[in-house]
Amino acid sequence: MVKSSQQDRFTRQLHDRVLQVWEQIHRHPFVQGIKDGSLPMERFMFYMKQDYVFLKDYAKLFALGAVKAEDTETIKWFSGLLHETLHTEMDLHRSYCKEIGIGEEELENEKATPINLAYTRYMLAASQQGSLAELVSCLLPCMWSYHEIGTMLKREAGNLSGHPYGPWIEMYASEDFGSLSRWLKDKLDEWAEGKTNQELEALQNHFLTTSRFEFMFWDMVYYGHEWPV
Ligand SMILES: Cc1ncc(CN)c(N)n1
Incomplete structure (x- = not known):
């Protein structure tokens, strides 16, 4: 099979299509506040708790991917992604929370805000009804944009030792995280x-x-948007 060049890769077209949205994410005060450490810890912890709830549902997309996949290699990759999310990524959240006295029970009982719920319900519904390519096109901005953000922040933040959000930046900039997102991109191009x-x-x-x-x-975690009533 002839491999398509970087330019005509489908995922490159997707990236071009959302460039303005992702640029606004890069400039978002929450992301910029993580970079220079000026983001109040209270805001970051609200994000950690909401993100924990998000990841519990997001992980189910990988389980669904394993159900929909036909070859053993792809099933293994999806089960690896499921494991990494529930363990490595959510360990980061558990560890930040533990440091300020939020235990796993409190995290388990956290309820999703409207945006959080709408986001995960959209992905779960589209992925249940659609093809494997649809499932990956729903979940890819999450992995890919975070790796872009992590890489940018690591490059621009300077020395991360003692930085309050250093572990967060290191996780999303990591080669391990990047390689998972690259596998998803390659698969989507193929499909x-x-x-x-x-x-x-x-x-x-x-x-x-x-x-x-x-x-x-x-925006939701920065401004603290919750249920209005
Ligand atoms: C909302 C959100 N989007 C993406 C990621 C990266 N998995 C995350 N943890 N949370």
Whole structure:
């Protein structure tokens, strides 16, 4: 099989399509506040708790991916992603929370805010009804944009020793995290080949929608949007 060049890769087109949304995420005061450490810890902990709830549902997308996959290699990758999310990534949240006295029981009982709920319900519904390519196009902005943010913050933040958000930056900038997101990108490129324009448009729409949800999630944790009544 001839590998497509970087330029005509489907995921490159997706990236171009959401560039403005992702640039606004990079400039978001929450992300900038993580970089220079000026973000109040109280805001960060609200994010940690909401993100823990988010990741519990997000992990289910990988379980669904394993159910939908047909070859053993792909099933293994999805089960690896499920494991990494529940253990490595959520350990980061457990550890930040433990430091300020928030235990696992409190984390388990945390309830999703409206944006958080809308975001995960969108992904779960689209992934249950759609193809494996649809599932990946829904969940990819989450992995890919975080690796971009982590890499940018690590490059720009300077020395991370003693930085309050150093462990967060290190996790998302890590090569391990990057390689998981690269595997998803390669798979989506492979599965997009031979799809009709209508099918490709559906993938683009999922990618744009969840990129917008990513922005809204940052906004939600920055401004503390909760249930109005
Ligand atoms: C809302 C959100 N988006 C993405 C990620 C990275 N897995 C995350 N932890 N939380």
